[in-house]
Amino acid sequence: MFHVSYFMLHNSELRKDIVSGDWIVISPQRAKRPHDLIRKPQKRKKAPIKGCPFEDPQKTTHGEPILAYPNKKNWQVQIVQNKYPVFVPWKNSNVGVHVCASAFQKGPYWVVDGRGYHDLVITRDHYKNFAHLSKHQAVMVLKIMQDRYKMFLNDSCLAYTSIFHNWGPKAGASIYHPHYQIITLPVVPPDVQHSLKGSAQYFQRYKKCVHCVMIDWEKKSRSRIIYENKGAIVFIPFVSREPFELRIFPKKHSSFFEDATKENLKWVVDALQKVLILIEKRLNDIDYNFFIHTSPLRNKNKYYHYHWHIEVLPKISVSAGFELGTGIEITVIDPDVAAKILK
């Protein structure tokens, strides 16, 4: 007779991410009882509707919506400019003619003016986060993100668009009402550059998409797959930065989030909602972030090797001195065990 734990990792392992090339440590002996890591059941603090700045964004000085679906009056989802933007366009133009940010020197340093866009995507219902939207509404959220994304595609000043969601204060959300953010920058971010390079090198060497190889291997090993439907697959990666980290891939290879068909978005939404509900149930409604990883805005033909996907990171661990000093994350639950707990 074997115990379940017989198959589990007993000592720690350094595992190398095949996309970014980064090392992470899986160190299960740091958490003797994985269940202890999961927070105790707590009631999520809901802010009241009264005083919520996102109930009626036009009334609370957010200005006209940039996009609103199905229409401005009966909006289910709308995009407005963030009131405290990280980046602002030169002339406050709504993707139009403006001067590009340019790099200049301050002493020995290179600096680029923070020019770009910082949008908020707001869904109408104060209490329903992404997991609880109707399928139709959830697809509408991804669709409006795609449409906004496409507005940036031909602006040669812009390099990358990052789309993300912070759910709960521990994940960095300062306002309760469900909202998503779209930040568009004049440079390609280092982590993205890193992964694009790794993915390109893998393709050059093996003539295969590195993400497709990961998906194939996860399907063969089966121990870390959380959910699968016709068009999408979710697993806890073998190389996890965080316990219960999840990646959702469209099964069909595609480098560009903005090109996903409505059919494809439906499969991805189905998978994303499923795992967010699992996090709510199995991890006692813990806060989390999710974000879209896709190719840069310009030179699209360069990134055929990349495979767009969504990453979900439940807020479990704290980055401490070792992580901050080395850039190596220590993950204290074996991804195989995490998958068993989550499923």
Place this chain on the structure above:
Amino acid sequence: MFHVSYFMLHNSELRKDIVSGDWIVISPQRAKRPHDLIRKPQKRKKAPIKGCPFEDPQKTTHGEPILAYPNKKNWQVQIVQNKYPVFVPWKNSNVGVHVCASAFQKGPYWVVDGRGYHDLVITRDHYKNFAHLSKHQAVMVLKIMQDRYKMFLNDSCLAYTSIFHNWGPKAGASIYHPHYQIITLPVVPPDVQHSLKGSAQYFQRYKKCVHCVMIDWEKKSRSRIIYENKGAIVFIPFVSREPFELRIFPKKHSSFFEDATKENLKWVVDALQKVLILIEKRLNDIDYNFFIHTSPLRNKNKYYHYHWHIEVLPKISVSAGFELGTGIEITVIDPDVAAKILK
């Protein structure tokens, strides 16, 4: 008449770290009133001496000390093995003969067994953190770290030693009693590799240590220097990942922490204690991490261009979807303003 704020940054800037090459964003408009970011005065939760596992580490199954100063009986500081080590040596040998960890493949991934060392440095006084040790004791702490570090130097299985301190639960400390950690790994961590490469490239191009250039420029601009003595300088870097991030450099160029003379350590300790007290007073005793950045253990002659130093990171912000998805940190206080608040 000028307002102080006249000189401050109004919009955001992308700033490139000249050592690592990474971009960060300084986005002061995200925090209209910098003082709001500082937590309200709270009493630090002190764990009682009774039941503290570090009061008498030998009694609480930590085993014989690896090093104890001034001696085992009257120890002021001692090093023991961590009870929940991230890395363990093959034969539990105390730096001696053992088999090196080797890389092997699991599916498409490269894996290295987590072999190495994970030590705890414990100071005797339950209530005195590094800031409040006597100068003599504080120097003893760095000295014992140096001596332990030297034990790893000639072991060809080991690549890098990370020395760090987590102060307070938000910075990842699970035990109140002040302690420090020394983790020794079989690979050079990615962030370190990154900075070594950047520092080497800078040296090749300009025939100068990039850190010495940073120090010179900070001295000229003066607006971010927090403290300076004969042998050490502390400033908030122009490219800060976190509000109130601090770097302490020995003024004399040296690539290796372990080579610092006692005289040098005294200057560094004086500076480190000064800024930790400033954090306690001006930032209402917020939790923080500090860590030593130094050259790898092997091939010492390759790293003449590097300049060892200590980084201090007060735990102020949460990494949210943007940071996690892009690797770009958003710092919401202009480093010049942060310096004014902290000094």
